[in-house]
Amino acid sequence: MFLYTGVAAGFFAAVCVVAQAYVLSDIVDRIFQKKQTLADVTALLGVLLALAFLRAFIIWCSDVLAQRSASRLKGSLRQKLTQQIFALGPAYTQSESSGELVNATVEGVEVLDEYITTFQPARLLAMLVPAFVLVVIFLLDPPTTLILLFTGPILVLLLAFIGGRVKEITEKRFLELSWMSAFFLDMLQGLATLKMFGRSREQIDNIRDISRHYGATTMEVLRIAFQTGLVLEWGGTVATALVAVEISLRLMSGFLPFNRALAVLIVTPEFFLPLRQLALKYHAGTAGKAAADRIFAILDTPIKQARAPTTRSARSLPARSDIRFDHVSFAYDAGQRPALQDFSLHLPHGQTIALVGATGAGKSTMAQLLLRFIEPDRGSITIDGLPLDEIDLAAWRARVAWVPQQPHLFHGTIADNIRLARSDASEADVSAAAQAAQAHEFIRQLPQGYATPIGERGARLSGGQQQRLAIARAFLKDAPFLILDEATSHLDSVSEAAIQDALTRLMRGRTVLIIAHRLKLVYTADRVAVLDRGRVIEVGDPRALLTQGGPYQQIVASYEGAA
Ligand SMILES: Nc1ncnc2c1ncn2[C@@H]1O[C@H](COP(=O)(O)OP(=O)(O)OP(=O)(O)O)[C@@H](O)[C@H]1O
């Protein structure tokens, strides 16, 4: 939509210029050739002035319009990207570099906007305006059209020739920028680790190398852009000079009336102007194209997980959370990294199931499957007999309270962060949840209590404090199905013991999946499953298993030994 109004505005501005040229040549002709007085041409001068104003007005309108639609476009594009990234889910963001995604959504959208609002109209205008000027010149003086018909395509060819090179380099430049962002973000997040290992120097060298590379590529782009500009300026000037020579020769030998000659001379540069402007915007154009490719690649990434229940009619949630995994297999990285193999487990309604096993056994993967951040490659997950992927996703997630292994705290106050679980919770609810999670005490000691702002990673809280906030969320959510993934792993044994009672109370009457290294909570579970490299190797009553000399007993023995 904007494209057409922008092109129309540019076209009418060009029409104004041609009309101006015509009127101007007429005025000059009347005064110098026909010896009229200034008074005789006042009307024409008025027309000239009006045309100038009209042109300025058109350009102003189109600029304002461009700005407006640009910000709208950027807004909606970022919104789409965010929606898409949300839809793709954590499995996607973990496999992509965050710095690179940030670059695509922030910088990429910015240059794409330039591409759409300036380069695209310029490209269309570079075809329309010369054609129009050509027609006008043909009407004024057919022989001149021949010169333009000959020089115009040469310039276009030159532009296309250099353009191909620009494209390659700007794409490289965009890649390098993404890379730099990714590297920088990584470095910021791992600053402490890097300093600890004495790697600051190397990182600084790395950044220097990357920036140097990026700088060199940028200079290359600018050099070529400058060359393109130079060639076109030069070519345009030479062609205009040719026209001037040809016209003056014919003017002197009396083949061409003065006013026409002058009009042709003034209009001719307009033939080359759009091409020159296109050359100026060429590198913005190619940069935008590179960004567009990346952005549309993100937008076109098929959403594997969480198939929206639009394809199948979503069924409403069964009343009971009776969960069954049947021969489920799942591998990360497109089948490259198997995490669960032929995994079967029954989580009966209202019972507590504990999942134990070595690190990397696939415990968190099972939780991710239940939350439908990922979908099984094979096998099925059913809730009370209904396939999980046919159940309305939002309704299902509303039923699950999940305390993740690495809870994330957002920019905002402590209360906001707890209230994430239920946005309409009252202050009393929030503090009750915090009390249950043993978080109330430390929150009260913070300078502003519940209103204390915390950083994007909860920078000012300890690991155990963050974990307690995550548990407070679960209390506040009060959902019938609870997943605790190493929920107490960062807590000291005193806090853990204190929270244990609260968790036991929370677990009562709910279906619970506990994933734990530490086994205190596991002892109280109704059933325990031992996972080894993606397979269930033992299931049973924790007390009974203790006497059977199986894997569970070994795990407990080594744990008790260590304790
Ligand atoms: N996003 C991911 N991309 C690729 N591989 C992954 C991803 N997440 C986990 N894995 C791999 O899948 C396997 C199972 O991981 P998972 O997180 O389920 O283990 P876990 O049992 O929860 O371990 P821990 O006790 O250390 O939390 C591991 O080999 C891990 O390297």
Ligand SMILES: [Mg+2]
């Ligand atoms: Mg885990």
